[in-house]
Amino acid sequence: MKSTIRLIAAMTLSSAMFSGYAAAADITGAGATFPYPLYAKWAETYKAKSGVGMNYQSIGSGGGIKQIQAKTVDFGASDKPLTLDELNKAGLTQFPAVMGGVVPVVNLPGVAPGQLKVTGPLLADIYLGKVTKWNDPAITSINPGVNLPAQNITVVRRSDGSGTTFIWTNYLSRVSEEWKTKVGENSAVNWPTGVGGKGNEGVANYVTRIKGAIGYVEYAYAKQNKIAHAAVKNQAGSFVQPDDLTFKAAAANASWKAADGFYQILTNQPGKDSWPITGATFILMHKKADKPEQSLESLKFFDWAYSHGDKLASDMDYVPMPDNVKKVIRDSWKQITDTSGKPVWK
Secondary structure, eight states: OHHHHHHHHHHHHHHHTTTSSOOOOOEEEEEOSTTHHHHHHHHHHHHHHHSOOEEEEEOOHHHHHHHHHTTOSSEEEESSOOOHHHHHHHTEEEEEEEEEEEEEEEOOTTOOTTTSEEOHHHHHHHHTTSOOBTTOHHHHTTOTTOOOOSOBOEEEEESSOOHHHHHHHHHHHHHOHHHHHHTOOSSSOOOSSOEEESHHHHHHHHHHHSTTEEEEEEHHHHHHTTOEEOEEEOTTSOEEOOSHHHHHHHHTTOOGGGSGGGOOOOBTOSSTTOOSBEEEEEEEEESEESSHHHHHHHHHHHHHHHHHOHHHHHHTTOBOOOHHHHHHHHHHGGGOEETTSOBSOO
16 A cells, blocks of 8 residues: 555656646736736737646736745736846846837827827927927927817826836937936836826826826727827937837847847837837846746746747737847746756756
8 A cells, every 4th residue: 555655656746747847837927017918818828728827917017026026926027127237136037028119199089090290309398297288389380280279288107117117218318308317217207297097008098088188108008999199200300100110110220139138228219110119028037946837837938929929919019029039038048047056948
């Protein structure tokens, strides 16, 4: 009887350790709202294929960084990349998952999506509280023929720590010296004016409800909520519309191989077709994994996404990572080890 029990125990252990670690449960992640629509779609498709679920909390980049640092999730997600020094201090590694665009959105009855034109300095002045009405000459002068009301502008911004805010304020800092000096760039800033919404969802909801509002969201939220976006003048002087082609044009200037820790900012890129408020979203994981089976399952999920998720990403107007960059990313996963120093990814 004892020998039978020992045999059963050995078989169970052998089965559980077949891939090197015990069988993993569903994986958990938290952070950026920017990629949430895509991650949700990836997770749904991946579970149907693999049986492994991916539960993702869309709580903002600041929350995602805090949760991965506290080891309460298997991976964190942030649209604000951490510097190599910040990664090393926290014992983390990061890699880009996908790229996309942040867009200004407005609630102006009678103004069609893409009809309104804005410039970077104008957006900065609106968010500084210097331009307060829609019929201000700074707006009407570049929008001849557009019926702009003598209505107050309601500025909507994020209330939580947000990578989308980082991309937005990084862009404004690059095109407005006054913004750079008075407010600066970060995932959370001291806003001069406006009402705050939580997540891209919160900003989208506010703009939808308030006539005369302007906000900024990841493009998928503008499309899903049918909110009118504005065309933005880029560095080359062209007014461009947000879509996968203009996002790709901006992303084409990225040099991922040369970027320490994959740190890369894609705002205000050159090129006549470049969308000026483009950014990547990043995954954060611990280099030394306390739960290596969960880290391995997380990497398997993103490996699947890189191999099979590009069409889903493109259909939702995100920009997949180039194939040569995916190889560099997969190679970087080898630095993630279990507590004995054994690489989790092979």
